[in-house]
Amino acid sequence: MRGRGRRLRPLTDETPKPLLEIDGNPIVHHIMENFSRHGFDDFVLCLGYKSEAFEQYFGGLAGSTPTAGASNCPRRLRSAASVRTTGT
Numbered sequence: 292m293r294g295r296g297r298r299l300r301p302l303t304d305e306t307p308k309p310l311l312e313i314d315g316n317p318i319v320h321h322i323m324e325n326f327s328r329h330g331f332d333d334f335v336l337c338l339g340y341k342s343e344a345f346e347q348y349f350g351g352l353a354g355s356t357p358t359a360g361a362s363n364c365p366r367r368l369r370s371a372a373s374v375r376t377t378g379t
Contacts, residue, residue, distance in 0.1 A: 307341045307344055
């Protein structure tokens, strides 16, 4: 999810868009669960903005499926360039 979340303010003042909750779980969790139902269980999240919020959320899910790894991208990259930096 790219963008600055301006249309979702004030919800995104403290929380990144993918971590906004719908029905008790963050949006990114719903997306990962949907992919998991189709056989995808390992994910790499390319983080930058408010990465500590993702690390806190997914750190609390350690050992669960789906699993998520993280790649921190210190600067804003274009399109899929951040995937290239993960080394996977």
